Amino acid sequence: MTQQMTQPGNTPQQVTALARTDSFTFSCHKGVKCFTECCRMLELALTPYDVLRLRMATGLTSQELLDNYIIIEQDPGEPFPRFYLTMVDDGRASCVFVADQGCTVYEHRPAACRAYPLGRAVIRDENGTMEEHFVLMKEEHCQGFQEPVVQNAQQYSEGQELLTYNSFNDAAAVILQHDSIRKGFIPSAKQIELFILTFYNIDTFREMVLKDRMDSITLTPTEKNRLGNDEELLLFGIEWLRQQLFAPF
Ligand code: SF4
Ligand code: SF4
Incomplete structure:
Protein backbone atom coordinates (compact mmCIF):
# COMPACT_ATOMS: atom_id res chain seq x y z
CA MET A 1 0.00 0.00 0.00
CA THR A 2 1.35 3.41 -0.92
CA GLN A 3 1.31 6.28 1.52
CA GLN A 4 0.11 9.15 -0.57
CA MET A 5 -0.03 12.86 0.20
CA THR A 6 0.28 14.83 -3.01
CA GLN A 7 -0.39 18.42 -3.89
CA PRO A 8 -1.55 18.49 -7.50
CA GLY A 9 -1.47 22.29 -7.65
CA ASN A 10 2.04 22.69 -6.28
CA THR A 11 4.60 21.84 -8.94
CA PRO A 12 7.40 21.53 -9.75
CA GLN A 13 8.08 18.63 -7.46
CA GLN A 14 11.35 16.78 -7.29
CA VAL A 15 11.02 13.12 -6.40
CA THR A 16 14.15 11.13 -5.55
CA ALA A 17 14.40 7.45 -4.73
CA LEU A 18 15.88 6.85 -1.29
CA ALA A 19 17.24 3.75 0.43
CA ARG A 20 16.19 3.16 4.05
CA THR A 21 19.63 4.22 5.30
CA ASP A 22 20.22 7.19 2.93
CA SER A 23 20.49 10.50 4.82
CA PHE A 24 18.50 13.63 4.03
CA THR A 25 18.33 17.07 5.63
CA PHE A 26 14.85 18.11 6.76
CA SER A 27 12.83 19.19 9.75
CA CYS A 28 9.28 20.50 10.20
CA HIS A 29 8.11 22.57 13.17
CA LYS A 30 5.78 25.42 14.02
CA GLY A 31 8.52 28.00 13.31
CA VAL A 32 8.78 27.31 9.57
CA LYS A 33 7.29 30.00 7.30
CA CYS A 34 5.29 27.40 5.38
CA PHE A 35 3.67 25.93 8.52
CA THR A 36 0.50 24.00 7.48
CA GLU A 37 1.02 24.82 3.76
CA CYS A 38 1.22 21.10 3.06
CA CYS A 39 -2.24 20.64 4.65
CA ARG A 40 -3.90 22.42 1.72
CA MET A 41 -4.44 21.63 -1.94
CA LEU A 42 -3.70 17.96 -1.46
CA GLU A 43 -5.01 14.51 -2.19
CA LEU A 44 -4.76 12.61 1.08
CA ALA A 45 -5.32 8.90 0.59
CA LEU A 46 -6.47 7.12 3.77
CA THR A 47 -5.58 3.58 4.81
CA PRO A 48 -7.77 1.40 7.05
CA TYR A 49 -5.46 2.08 10.00
CA ASP A 50 -5.70 5.84 9.36
CA VAL A 51 -9.48 5.63 9.72
CA LEU A 52 -9.14 3.55 12.88
CA ARG A 53 -6.94 6.30 14.37
CA LEU A 54 -9.09 9.22 13.14
CA ARG A 55 -12.01 7.67 15.04
CA MET A 56 -9.91 7.99 18.20
CA ALA A 57 -9.04 11.61 17.43
CA THR A 58 -12.57 12.73 16.61
CA GLY A 59 -14.77 10.49 18.77
CA LEU A 60 -16.76 9.73 15.62
CA THR A 61 -17.70 6.24 14.49
CA SER A 62 -16.24 4.85 11.28
CA GLN A 63 -19.67 5.25 9.65
CA GLU A 64 -19.81 8.92 10.68
CA LEU A 65 -16.32 9.48 9.27
CA LEU A 66 -17.33 7.81 6.01
CA ASP A 67 -20.49 9.91 5.82
CA ASN A 68 -18.91 13.26 6.63
CA TYR A 69 -15.15 13.29 6.05
CA ILE A 70 -14.24 10.68 3.46
CA ILE A 71 -14.62 10.62 -0.32
CA ILE A 72 -14.77 7.21 -1.98
CA GLU A 73 -13.62 6.92 -5.60
CA GLN A 74 -13.12 3.96 -7.86
CA ASP A 75 -11.44 4.26 -11.24
CA PRO A 76 -12.58 1.94 -14.02
CA GLY A 77 -10.34 -1.13 -14.05
CA GLU A 78 -9.32 -0.80 -10.40
CA PRO A 79 -10.46 -3.73 -8.24
CA PHE A 80 -11.17 -1.72 -5.09
CA PRO A 81 -12.24 1.86 -4.32
CA ARG A 82 -9.84 4.44 -2.87
CA PHE A 83 -10.59 6.58 0.17
CA TYR A 84 -9.59 10.24 0.49
CA LEU A 85 -9.94 12.77 3.29
CA THR A 86 -12.36 15.57 2.39
CA MET A 87 -10.95 19.05 1.79
CA VAL A 88 -12.83 22.20 2.76
CA ASP A 89 -14.16 24.58 0.09
CA ASP A 90 -12.34 27.64 1.56
CA GLY A 91 -10.57 28.77 -1.60
CA ARG A 92 -7.42 26.96 -0.45
CA ALA A 93 -8.80 23.40 -0.42
CA SER A 94 -7.69 23.00 3.20
CA CYS A 95 -7.77 19.72 5.06
CA VAL A 96 -10.83 19.48 7.32
CA PHE A 97 -8.51 19.05 10.30
CA VAL A 98 -6.12 21.97 9.82
CA ALA A 99 -6.30 25.06 12.05
CA ASP A 100 -4.03 28.10 12.47
CA GLN A 101 -2.21 26.36 15.33
CA GLY A 102 -1.66 23.21 13.26
CA CYS A 103 -3.22 19.79 12.91
CA THR A 104 -6.17 19.27 15.26
CA VAL A 105 -5.81 15.48 15.06
CA TYR A 106 -2.01 15.51 15.41
CA GLU A 107 -1.70 12.53 17.80
CA HIS A 108 -3.69 10.41 15.37
CA ARG A 109 -2.80 12.03 12.04
CA PRO A 110 -2.72 9.76 8.99
CA ALA A 111 0.39 7.90 7.87
CA ALA A 112 0.90 10.06 4.77
CA CYS A 113 0.99 13.22 6.94
CA ARG A 114 3.54 11.64 9.26
CA ALA A 115 5.69 10.42 6.37
CA TYR A 116 5.71 13.64 4.31
CA PRO A 117 8.06 14.56 2.62
CA LEU A 118 8.87 10.86 2.52
CA GLY A 119 6.72 8.51 0.51
CA ARG A 120 6.77 4.77 1.19
CA ALA A 121 5.46 1.90 -0.90
CA VAL A 122 5.66 -1.85 -0.43
CA ILE A 123 5.54 -4.38 -3.21
CA ARG A 124 4.39 -7.88 -2.31
CA ASP A 125 5.42 -10.68 -4.65
CA GLU A 126 3.49 -13.92 -5.30
CA ASN A 127 5.34 -15.64 -2.42
CA GLY A 128 4.28 -12.97 0.05
CA THR A 129 7.74 -11.40 0.27
CA MET A 130 7.54 -7.64 0.82
CA GLU A 131 9.91 -5.13 -0.73
CA GLU A 132 9.97 -1.61 0.69
CA HIS A 133 10.68 1.53 -1.35
CA PHE A 134 11.09 5.15 -0.26
CA VAL A 135 11.05 8.40 -2.19
CA LEU A 136 11.76 11.94 -1.03
CA MET A 137 9.45 14.64 -2.45
CA LYS A 138 10.85 18.16 -2.60
CA GLU A 139 8.04 20.60 -3.25
CA GLU A 140 8.71 24.28 -3.89
CA HIS A 141 6.66 25.56 -0.95
CA CYS A 142 8.27 23.26 1.65
CA GLN A 143 10.92 25.13 3.69
CA GLY A 144 11.75 22.13 5.87
CA PHE A 145 14.68 21.23 3.64
CA GLN A 146 16.46 24.40 4.87
CA GLU A 147 16.43 23.10 8.46
CA PRO A 148 19.73 21.60 9.67
CA VAL A 149 18.50 18.20 10.85
CA VAL A 150 19.98 15.10 9.20
CA GLN A 151 18.34 11.68 9.38
CA ASN A 152 17.66 8.65 7.24
CA ALA A 153 14.30 7.14 6.25
CA GLN A 154 14.35 4.63 9.11
CA GLN A 155 15.12 7.29 11.75
CA TYR A 156 12.55 9.68 10.31
CA SER A 157 9.88 6.96 10.29
CA GLU A 158 10.62 6.08 13.92
CA GLY A 159 10.52 9.75 14.93
CA GLN A 160 7.12 10.17 13.29
CA GLU A 161 5.80 6.99 15.00
CA LEU A 162 5.12 5.47 11.62
CA LEU A 163 6.15 1.89 12.27
CA THR A 164 2.78 0.78 13.66
CA TYR A 165 1.00 2.41 10.72
CA ASN A 166 3.39 0.68 8.32
CA SER A 167 2.77 -2.73 9.88
CA PHE A 168 -1.02 -2.46 9.42
CA ASN A 169 -0.65 -1.07 5.92
CA ASP A 170 1.64 -3.96 5.05
CA ALA A 171 -0.88 -6.43 6.48
CA ALA A 172 -3.52 -5.03 4.09
CA ALA A 173 -1.24 -5.87 1.14
CA VAL A 174 -2.36 -9.49 1.47
CA ILE A 175 -5.63 -8.27 -0.09
CA LEU A 176 -4.61 -5.25 -2.17
CA GLN A 177 -1.64 -6.97 -3.78
CA HIS A 178 -2.91 -10.56 -3.79
S1 SF4 B 1 -4.68 15.43 8.95
FE1 SF4 B 1 -3.50 17.00 10.00
S2 SF4 B 1 -1.40 16.82 9.21
FE2 SF4 B 1 -2.77 15.72 7.81
S3 SF4 B 1 -3.29 17.18 6.20
FE3 SF4 B 1 -4.90 17.30 7.76
S4 SF4 B 1 -4.27 18.92 9.17
FE4 SF4 B 1 -2.46 18.34 7.95
S1 SF4 C 1 8.14 22.43 6.32
FE1 SF4 C 1 7.17 21.21 4.69
S2 SF4 C 1 6.14 19.61 5.89
FE2 SF4 C 1 6.58 21.29 7.32
S3 SF4 C 1 4.77 22.62 7.29
FE3 SF4 C 1 6.18 23.41 5.75
S4 SF4 C 1 5.45 22.42 3.87
FE4 SF4 C 1 4.63 21.24 5.54
Whole structure:
Protein backbone atom coordinates (compact mmCIF):
# COMPACT_ATOMS: atom_id res chain seq x y z
CA MET A 1 0.00 0.00 0.00
CA THR A 2 1.35 3.41 -0.92
CA GLN A 3 1.31 6.28 1.52
CA GLN A 4 0.11 9.15 -0.57
CA MET A 5 -0.03 12.86 0.20
CA THR A 6 0.28 14.83 -3.01
CA GLN A 7 -0.39 18.42 -3.89
CA PRO A 8 -1.55 18.49 -7.50
CA GLY A 9 -1.47 22.29 -7.65
CA ASN A 10 2.04 22.69 -6.28
CA THR A 11 4.60 21.84 -8.94
CA PRO A 12 7.40 21.53 -9.75
CA GLN A 13 8.08 18.63 -7.46
CA GLN A 14 11.35 16.78 -7.29
CA VAL A 15 11.02 13.12 -6.40
CA THR A 16 14.15 11.13 -5.55
CA ALA A 17 14.40 7.45 -4.73
CA LEU A 18 15.88 6.85 -1.29
CA ALA A 19 17.24 3.75 0.43
CA ARG A 20 16.19 3.16 4.05
CA THR A 21 19.63 4.22 5.30
CA ASP A 22 20.22 7.19 2.93
CA SER A 23 20.49 10.50 4.82
CA PHE A 24 18.50 13.63 4.03
CA THR A 25 18.33 17.07 5.63
CA PHE A 26 14.85 18.11 6.76
CA SER A 27 12.83 19.19 9.75
CA CYS A 28 9.28 20.50 10.20
CA HIS A 29 8.11 22.57 13.17
CA LYS A 30 5.78 25.42 14.02
CA GLY A 31 8.52 28.00 13.31
CA VAL A 32 8.78 27.31 9.57
CA LYS A 33 7.29 30.00 7.30
CA CYS A 34 5.29 27.40 5.38
CA PHE A 35 3.67 25.93 8.52
CA THR A 36 0.50 24.00 7.48
CA GLU A 37 1.02 24.82 3.76
CA CYS A 38 1.22 21.10 3.06
CA CYS A 39 -2.24 20.64 4.65
CA ARG A 40 -3.90 22.42 1.72
CA MET A 41 -4.44 21.63 -1.94
CA LEU A 42 -3.70 17.96 -1.46
CA GLU A 43 -5.01 14.51 -2.19
CA LEU A 44 -4.76 12.61 1.08
CA ALA A 45 -5.32 8.90 0.59
CA LEU A 46 -6.47 7.12 3.77
CA THR A 47 -5.58 3.58 4.81
CA PRO A 48 -7.77 1.40 7.05
CA TYR A 49 -5.46 2.08 10.00
CA ASP A 50 -5.70 5.84 9.36
CA VAL A 51 -9.48 5.63 9.72
CA LEU A 52 -9.14 3.55 12.88
CA ARG A 53 -6.94 6.30 14.37
CA LEU A 54 -9.09 9.22 13.14
CA ARG A 55 -12.01 7.67 15.04
CA MET A 56 -9.91 7.99 18.20
CA ALA A 57 -9.04 11.61 17.43
CA THR A 58 -12.57 12.73 16.61
CA GLY A 59 -14.77 10.49 18.77
CA LEU A 60 -16.76 9.73 15.62
CA THR A 61 -17.70 6.24 14.49
CA SER A 62 -16.24 4.85 11.28
CA GLN A 63 -19.67 5.25 9.65
CA GLU A 64 -19.81 8.92 10.68
CA LEU A 65 -16.32 9.48 9.27
CA LEU A 66 -17.33 7.81 6.01
CA ASP A 67 -20.49 9.91 5.82
CA ASN A 68 -18.91 13.26 6.63
CA TYR A 69 -15.15 13.29 6.05
CA ILE A 70 -14.24 10.68 3.46
CA ILE A 71 -14.62 10.62 -0.32
CA ILE A 72 -14.77 7.21 -1.98
CA GLU A 73 -13.62 6.92 -5.60
CA GLN A 74 -13.12 3.96 -7.86
CA ASP A 75 -11.44 4.26 -11.24
CA PRO A 76 -12.58 1.94 -14.02
CA GLY A 77 -10.34 -1.13 -14.05
CA GLU A 78 -9.32 -0.80 -10.40
CA PRO A 79 -10.46 -3.73 -8.24
CA PHE A 80 -11.17 -1.72 -5.09
CA PRO A 81 -12.24 1.86 -4.32
CA ARG A 82 -9.84 4.44 -2.87
CA PHE A 83 -10.59 6.58 0.17
CA TYR A 84 -9.59 10.24 0.49
CA LEU A 85 -9.94 12.77 3.29
CA THR A 86 -12.36 15.57 2.39
CA MET A 87 -10.95 19.05 1.79
CA VAL A 88 -12.83 22.20 2.76
CA ASP A 89 -14.16 24.58 0.09
CA ASP A 90 -12.34 27.64 1.56
CA GLY A 91 -10.57 28.77 -1.60
CA ARG A 92 -7.42 26.96 -0.45
CA ALA A 93 -8.80 23.40 -0.42
CA SER A 94 -7.69 23.00 3.20
CA CYS A 95 -7.77 19.72 5.06
CA VAL A 96 -10.83 19.48 7.32
CA PHE A 97 -8.51 19.05 10.30
CA VAL A 98 -6.12 21.97 9.82
CA ALA A 99 -6.30 25.06 12.05
CA ASP A 100 -4.03 28.10 12.47
CA GLN A 101 -2.21 26.36 15.33
CA GLY A 102 -1.66 23.21 13.26
CA CYS A 103 -3.22 19.79 12.91
CA THR A 104 -6.17 19.27 15.26
CA VAL A 105 -5.81 15.48 15.06
CA TYR A 106 -2.01 15.51 15.41
CA GLU A 107 -1.70 12.53 17.80
CA HIS A 108 -3.69 10.41 15.37
CA ARG A 109 -2.80 12.03 12.04
CA PRO A 110 -2.72 9.76 8.99
CA ALA A 111 0.39 7.90 7.87
CA ALA A 112 0.90 10.06 4.77
CA CYS A 113 0.99 13.22 6.94
CA ARG A 114 3.54 11.64 9.26
CA ALA A 115 5.69 10.42 6.37
CA TYR A 116 5.71 13.64 4.31
CA PRO A 117 8.06 14.56 2.62
CA LEU A 118 8.87 10.86 2.52
CA GLY A 119 6.72 8.51 0.51
CA ARG A 120 6.77 4.77 1.19
CA ALA A 121 5.46 1.90 -0.90
CA VAL A 122 5.66 -1.85 -0.43
CA ILE A 123 5.54 -4.38 -3.21
CA ARG A 124 4.39 -7.88 -2.31
CA ASP A 125 5.42 -10.68 -4.65
CA GLU A 126 3.49 -13.92 -5.30
CA ASN A 127 5.34 -15.64 -2.42
CA GLY A 128 4.28 -12.97 0.05
CA THR A 129 7.74 -11.40 0.27
CA MET A 130 7.54 -7.64 0.82
CA GLU A 131 9.91 -5.13 -0.73
CA GLU A 132 9.97 -1.61 0.69
CA HIS A 133 10.68 1.53 -1.35
CA PHE A 134 11.09 5.15 -0.26
CA VAL A 135 11.05 8.40 -2.19
CA LEU A 136 11.76 11.94 -1.03
CA MET A 137 9.45 14.64 -2.45
CA LYS A 138 10.85 18.16 -2.60
CA GLU A 139 8.04 20.60 -3.25
CA GLU A 140 8.71 24.28 -3.89
CA HIS A 141 6.66 25.56 -0.95
CA CYS A 142 8.27 23.26 1.65
CA GLN A 143 10.92 25.13 3.69
CA GLY A 144 11.75 22.13 5.87
CA PHE A 145 14.68 21.23 3.64
CA GLN A 146 16.46 24.40 4.87
CA GLU A 147 16.43 23.10 8.46
CA PRO A 148 19.73 21.60 9.67
CA VAL A 149 18.50 18.20 10.85
CA VAL A 150 19.98 15.10 9.20
CA GLN A 151 18.34 11.68 9.38
CA ASN A 152 17.66 8.65 7.24
CA ALA A 153 14.30 7.14 6.25
CA GLN A 154 14.35 4.63 9.11
CA GLN A 155 15.12 7.29 11.75
CA TYR A 156 12.55 9.68 10.31
CA SER A 157 9.88 6.96 10.29
CA GLU A 158 10.62 6.08 13.92
CA GLY A 159 10.52 9.75 14.93
CA GLN A 160 7.12 10.17 13.29
CA GLU A 161 5.80 6.99 15.00
CA LEU A 162 5.12 5.47 11.62
CA LEU A 163 6.15 1.89 12.27
CA THR A 164 2.78 0.78 13.66
CA TYR A 165 1.00 2.41 10.72
CA ASN A 166 3.39 0.68 8.32
CA SER A 167 2.77 -2.73 9.88
CA PHE A 168 -1.02 -2.46 9.42
CA ASN A 169 -0.65 -1.07 5.92
CA ASP A 170 1.64 -3.96 5.05
CA ALA A 171 -0.88 -6.43 6.48
CA ALA A 172 -3.52 -5.03 4.09
CA ALA A 173 -1.24 -5.87 1.14
CA VAL A 174 -2.36 -9.49 1.47
CA ILE A 175 -5.63 -8.27 -0.09
CA LEU A 176 -4.61 -5.25 -2.17
CA GLN A 177 -1.64 -6.97 -3.78
CA HIS A 178 -2.91 -10.56 -3.79
CA ASP A 179 -1.61 -12.58 -6.72
CA SER A 180 -5.20 -13.01 -7.99
CA ILE A 181 -5.50 -9.23 -8.35
CA ARG A 182 -2.39 -9.18 -10.52
CA LYS A 183 -3.97 -11.94 -12.63
CA GLY A 184 -7.07 -9.82 -13.24
CA PHE A 185 -9.48 -10.81 -10.44
CA ILE A 186 -12.43 -8.40 -10.32
CA PRO A 187 -14.44 -8.46 -7.07
CA SER A 188 -18.23 -8.56 -7.24
CA ALA A 189 -20.33 -5.65 -5.90
CA LYS A 190 -21.01 -7.74 -2.78
CA GLN A 191 -17.28 -8.37 -2.27
CA ILE A 192 -16.56 -4.64 -2.60
CA GLU A 193 -19.18 -4.01 0.10
CA LEU A 194 -17.33 -6.48 2.35
CA PHE A 195 -14.05 -4.70 1.56
CA ILE A 196 -15.48 -1.34 2.64
CA LEU A 197 -17.01 -2.91 5.75
CA THR A 198 -13.89 -4.68 7.02
CA PHE A 199 -11.28 -2.12 5.92
CA TYR A 200 -13.03 1.21 6.45
CA ASN A 201 -16.12 0.70 8.61
CA ILE A 202 -14.67 -1.11 11.59
CA ASP A 203 -17.39 -0.12 14.08
CA THR A 204 -20.19 -1.52 11.93
CA PHE A 205 -18.11 -4.65 11.22
CA ARG A 206 -17.60 -5.15 14.97
CA GLU A 207 -21.31 -4.76 15.70
CA MET A 208 -22.21 -7.32 13.03
CA VAL A 209 -19.58 -9.79 14.22
CA LEU A 210 -20.45 -9.48 17.90
CA LYS A 211 -24.18 -9.78 17.22
CA ASP A 212 -23.64 -12.89 15.03
CA ARG A 213 -24.98 -11.11 11.95
CA MET A 214 -22.18 -12.32 9.65
CA ASP A 215 -23.24 -15.75 8.31
CA SER A 216 -19.72 -17.06 7.89
CA ILE A 217 -18.38 -15.94 11.28
CA THR A 218 -19.02 -17.89 14.47
CA LEU A 219 -16.99 -16.92 17.50
CA THR A 220 -16.62 -18.05 21.08
CA PRO A 221 -17.15 -15.47 23.86
CA THR A 222 -13.37 -15.35 24.35
CA GLU A 223 -12.78 -14.61 20.66
CA LYS A 224 -15.48 -11.92 20.73
CA ASN A 225 -13.83 -10.36 23.74
CA ARG A 226 -10.51 -10.20 21.88
CA LEU A 227 -12.17 -8.35 19.00
CA GLY A 228 -13.08 -5.54 21.36
CA ASN A 229 -9.55 -4.35 20.57
CA ASP A 230 -9.55 -2.26 17.35
CA GLU A 231 -6.20 -3.50 16.09
CA GLU A 232 -7.10 -7.17 16.67
CA LEU A 233 -10.39 -6.58 14.84
CA LEU A 234 -8.66 -4.98 11.86
CA LEU A 235 -6.24 -7.91 11.53
CA PHE A 236 -9.12 -10.37 11.96
CA GLY A 237 -11.09 -8.53 9.24
CA ILE A 238 -8.15 -8.61 6.82
CA GLU A 239 -7.72 -12.37 7.22
CA TRP A 240 -11.47 -13.02 7.05
CA LEU A 241 -11.77 -10.89 3.89
CA ARG A 242 -8.84 -12.74 2.31
CA GLN A 243 -10.74 -15.99 2.78
CA GLN A 244 -13.97 -14.48 1.40
CA LEU A 245 -12.25 -13.11 -1.70
CA PHE A 246 -9.55 -15.59 -2.53
CA ALA A 247 -10.11 -18.92 -0.73
CA PRO A 248 -8.79 -21.52 -1.33
CA PHE A 249 -5.75 -19.62 -2.68
S1 SF4 B 1 -4.68 15.43 8.95
FE1 SF4 B 1 -3.50 17.00 10.00
S2 SF4 B 1 -1.40 16.82 9.21
FE2 SF4 B 1 -2.77 15.72 7.81
S3 SF4 B 1 -3.29 17.18 6.20
FE3 SF4 B 1 -4.90 17.30 7.76
S4 SF4 B 1 -4.27 18.92 9.17
FE4 SF4 B 1 -2.46 18.34 7.95
S1 SF4 C 1 8.14 22.43 6.32
FE1 SF4 C 1 7.17 21.21 4.69
S2 SF4 C 1 6.14 19.61 5.89
FE2 SF4 C 1 6.58 21.29 7.32
S3 SF4 C 1 4.77 22.62 7.29
FE3 SF4 C 1 6.18 23.41 5.75
S4 SF4 C 1 5.45 22.42 3.87
FE4 SF4 C 1 4.63 21.24 5.54
